[in-house]
Amino acid sequence: MADFVQTTVNKTALRDLAVPIADVTSFNTLVQSVIDDNPFGCVGYTDGDGQTVDPIVLNREHYIAKVDFLDAGKRVGTVSLNSPSIAAFDANAAEVLANTALKTAMGATDVVRNGPRETYYAQLRCHDPSGDDYYVTFTRKTVRLSSYQDDAIRDAVETWADDITSLD
Structure with a gap:
């Protein structure tokens, strides 16, 4: 009988915000700044179909x-x-x-x-230089980092969030 062998360790980290993000405009500005400024050092790549994928993409929102x-x-x-x-x-x-x-x-x-x-939700998919994809999910009250393996990813996101007043 074959055993399951762990191949990866995916982690999740959550930051609860002391004050909810004020409004949808502020929320959108925050999310769009991550996409535009790429503060985590993500990299673009070419997928299996030969399509170019940006370093950070809006994966889902509502x-x-x-x-x-x-x-x-x-x-x-x-x-x-x-x-x-x-x-x-x-x-x-x-x-x-x-x-x-x-x-x-x-x-x-x-x-x-x-x-x-009112509630806002936006999930970004980020492509790390190591080749791993991870997710940064914003709501009015939290920022969640998920599916990351390397703690350096968490450290980069945390360092960025520490400099954003609305994410205290």
């Missing part, structure tokens, strides 16, 4: 807008809008805010965004 329906200041309903991009996040929320039929159906006199309850 955003959840929260819209509250109020009557005399009391919440009478809530809508959550799970969107695949920031553009859809903004457009979907605007559509609900302007929807008078929905407002009436909820029995509301006012409709407002509930920014503090």
